[in-house]
Amino acid sequence: MSSSRAENALLVAGKTLSVAMMVAGFLFLLGPIVIVVISSFTSASYLTFPPPEFSLRWYYEVFSLSWFSRSIVTSFVIAIIATAISAVLGILVARALARGTFRAKAIVEFVVLTPLLLPIVVLGFGLFNLLVTLALEGHNFVNLIGGHIMITVPFVVRSVWSAMAGTDITLEEASLGLGATPFETFRNVVLPMARPGIISGGILAFTMSFNDVSLSIFLTGPRASTLPVEMMAHIEYSADPTPAAISTIMLAITLIIFAVTSRTVGLKIFA
Amino acid sequence: MSSVEVRNLVKKYGDFTAVRDASFRAETGSLISILGPSGCGKTTTLRAIAGFETATSGDILLDDKPVNDIPPWRRNIGIVFQSYALFPFMTVADNVGYGLKMRKMDRDQIARKTDDALNRVGLPDSHLKYPRQLSGGQRQRVALARALVIEPAVMLLDEPLSALDAKLRDEMRFELKRIQRQSGVTTLLVTHDQEEAFTLSDQIVVMNNAVVKQVGSPREIWDNPNCAFVADFIGIENILPAERTTNGVRIAGHDFAALSDAAPGSDIMAAFRSSDLELAGDEAGQFAGQVVGEAYTGNYNVYQVQTGLSEAPIILKTGKSQRLSGTINLKLAPDRIKILERD
Numbered sequence: 001m002s003s004s005r006a007e008n009a010l011l012v013a014g015k016t017l018s019v020a021m022m023v024a025g026f027l028f029l030l031g032p033i034v035i036v037v038i039s040s041f042t043s044a045s046y047l048t049f050p051p052p053e054f055s056l057r058w059y060y061e062v063f064s065l066s067w068f069s070r071s072i073v074t075s076f077v078i079a080i081i082a083t084a085i086s087a088v089l090g091i092l093v094a095r096a097l098a099r100g101t102f103r104a105k106a107i108v109e110f111v112v113l114t115p116l117l118l119p120i121v122v123l124g125f126g127l128f129n130l131l132v133t134l135a136l137e138g139h140n141f142v143n144l145i146g147g148h149i150m151i152t153v154p155f156v157v158r159s160v161w162s163a164m165a166g167t168d169i170t171l172e173e174a175s176l177g178l179g180a181t182p183f184e185t186f187r188n189v190v191l192p193m194a195r196p197g198i199i200s201g202g203i204l205a206f207t208m209s210f211n212d213v214s215l216s217i218f219l220t221g222p223r224a225s226t227l228p229v230e231m232m233a234h235i236e237y238s239a240d241p242t243p244a245a246i247s248t249i250m251l252a253i254t255l256i257i258f259a260v261t262s263r264t265v266g267l268k269i270f271a
Numbered sequence: 272m273s274s275v276e277v278r279n280l281v282k283k284y285g286d287f288t289a290v291r292d293a294s295f296r297a298e299t300g301s302l303i304s305i306l307g308p309s310g311c312g313k314t315t316t317l318r319a320i321a322g323f324e325t326a327t328s329g330d331i332l333l334d335d336k337p338v339n340d341i342p343p344w345r346r347n348i349g350i351v352f353q354s355y356a357l358f359p360f361m362t363v364a365d366n367v368g369y370g371l372k373m374r375k376m377d378r379d380q381i382a383r384k385t386d387d388a389l390n391r392v393g394l395p396d397s398h399l400k401y402p403r404q405l406s407g408g409q410r411q412r413v414a415l416a417r418a419l420v421i422e423p424a425v426m427l428l429d430e431p432l433s434a435l436d437a438k439l440r441d442e443m444r445f446e447l448k449r450i451q452r453q454s455g456v457t458t459l460l461v462t463h464d465q466e467e468a469f470t471l472s473d474q475i476v477v478m479n480n481a482v483v484k485q486v487g488s489p490r491e492i493w494d495n496p497n498c499a500f501v502a503d504f505i506g507i508e509n510i511l512p513a514e515r516t517t518n519g520v521r522i523a524g525h526d527f528a529a530l531s532d533a534a535p536g537s538d539i540m541a542a543f544r545s546s547d548l549e550l551a552g553d554e555a556g557q558f559a560g561q562v563v564g565e566a567y568t569g570n571y572n573v574y575q576v577q578t579g580l581s582e583a584p585i586i587l588k589t590g591k592s593q594r595l596s597g598t599i600n601l602k603l604a605p606d607r608i609k610i611l612e613r614d
């Protein structure tokens with residue numbers, strides 16, 4: 001009796017502690033973001049917290065900036081293309097890693113996952129030098145897409161791979177036994193089973209691409225530039241609250257994409 | 272519907288031989304079981320028939336035609352996996368209709384056949400449920416319906432009842448038999464449960480250590496196991512080393528009359544069931560023993576009896592009203608002694 005009471009007390013203490021840690025985590029994580037979001041609605045011409053008065057002044061300002069509308073479209077297009085391509089590549093590589101039994105598996109794993117460990121700045125600098133050597137640095141749009149695929153593929157591979165590794169291979173055999181060809185089996189069974197991994201990998205890839213600065217800064221140029229890079233440039237020579245407003249917009253976009261995806265496809269994952 | 276034949280099947284994984292020279296045949300419409308302990312190569316054999324494993328050597332024949340080069344998706348074999356392998360993201364109806372869809376059947380026809388198959392397995396109104404919303408027994412029925420609905424030439428079942436609890440297992444055993452009889456599909460059942468094999472099968476293939484030990488009807492195997500392994504596996508308690516004599520066997524110096532055509536002098540094993548020993552009066556007994564252990568179950572009593580036949584005590588079973596103790600005299604009818612090859 002008393003031992004079970006002690007166990008209960010321990011359980012309660014454990015739960016309290018983990019809730020406390022979660023709250024602390026959220027505060028640290030969300031604190032700065034909340035401050036940025038609130039300050040973006042300021043009426044003053046400089047950043048202060050709390051704002052003296054609320055207004056949408058800086059949002060009007062942002063939408064009148066020509067570089068903003070240009071680069072947000074570019075960012076979107078690049079993120080969508082990069083996500084689509086890295087999803088396809090990621091699924092194929094993850095499939096090979098999850099089910100294949102080939103010699104070069106360790107090498108493929110290494111090559112594909114290394115970008116996860118490399119500082120992205122280093123990767124960007126290397127890529128930039130390579131492009132200059134090949135005299136290709138002018139193709140900003142293509143280079144941005146290529147670079148983004150390099151950094152997003154590992155994330156798709158990781159999450160799709162773990163989803164695939166966890167699924168029962170007899171499901172595929174069941175499909176083959178019922179008359180489905182290997183291709184039909186891939187489409188009808190393997191992909192749906194890996195769907196949670198594909199969705200989370202896709203969301204990760206999109207947000208990485210959409211928000212990236214470290215790599216994109218080496219690849220942008222007069223022909224194409226992304227929103228975060230343009231924003232960095234703007235911050236360098238001006239201290240007005242436009243970056244706060246842009247940050248809030250980017251945050252909202254990321255959240256909306258996340259919410260829409262989980263609403264439309266995500267909630268059916270486990271059905 | 273077709274016959275299935277496995278001819279000299281060998282399956283090696285590297286240096287390890289999972290199936291060694293297995294041969295057996297299931298006639299059209301019959302139910303054949305592969306019975307054996309864990310790891311003896313049952314699933315491997317089944318997977319070779321399904322086409323998921325390529326035979327190292329030997330042939331798989333459906334309707335007397337070799338199918339070694341035909342991939343699984345063209346063999347038209349219905350498979351029920353031990354884990355059922357239902358597609359978790361599809362409804363029951365979609366699971367059952369999957370094979371028909373792959374055969375490019377039109378939707379009305381798929382719906383009709385799916386209904387029919389689900390009725391046959393006794394699940395008339397679960398079409399829109401997902402597998403996780405079903406009980407173990409219901410999942411099993413869906414798996415069965417999914418395999419049957421494609422009207423396969425052959426149905427393969429890998430331990431289909433092992434995931435069910437004892438009561439449900441008994442029920443499903445009869446269901447399985449009924450469904451197999453009604454559909455008339457040639458069926459190959461893998462099991463390590465001898466009762467299951469004996470109650471369901473027309474033929475039983477007993478395997479051990481990658482080798483087919485005996486193939487026969489339940490009756491043949493029950494009455495005439497051909498080796499010590501099979502005898503032991505079907506629950507014959509007393510299996511003793513013996514020697515063949517001209518008209519019987521000699522066990523540890525004791526001669527017994529027995530029916531056999533093995534050559535005299537050859538080393539064999541003699542086996543008899545605990546219930547085949549008879550108690551005898553002083554003069555009619557063939558050998559004496561001392562009761563050294565006893566256990567009372569509901570319907571009968573089991574005794575360990577130390578005799579001169581072997582070092583370990585032999586096992587004797589009596590009706591529940593018959594209690595034994597001390598020294599007893601025993602005899603064995605000639606037709607109760609089974610003569611087995613040594614393994």
Ligand SMILES: Nc1ncnc2c1ncn2[C@@H]1O[C@H](COP(=O)(O)OP(=O)(O)OP(=O)(O)O)[C@@H](O)[C@H]1O
Nearest residue numbers: 284287289307308309310311312313314315316463
């Ligand atoms: N892919 C494989 N690679 C290597 N060895 C394997 C492979 N598949 C099976 N084996 C081995 O082959 C032997 C037979 O396996 P199998 O699955 O056929 O046994 P089983 O009779 O079905 O046993 P159980 O009743 O436990 O299911 C086992 O020793 C197993 O370890």
Ligand SMILES: [Mg+2]
Nearest residue numbers: 313314315429
């Ligand atoms: Mg098995």
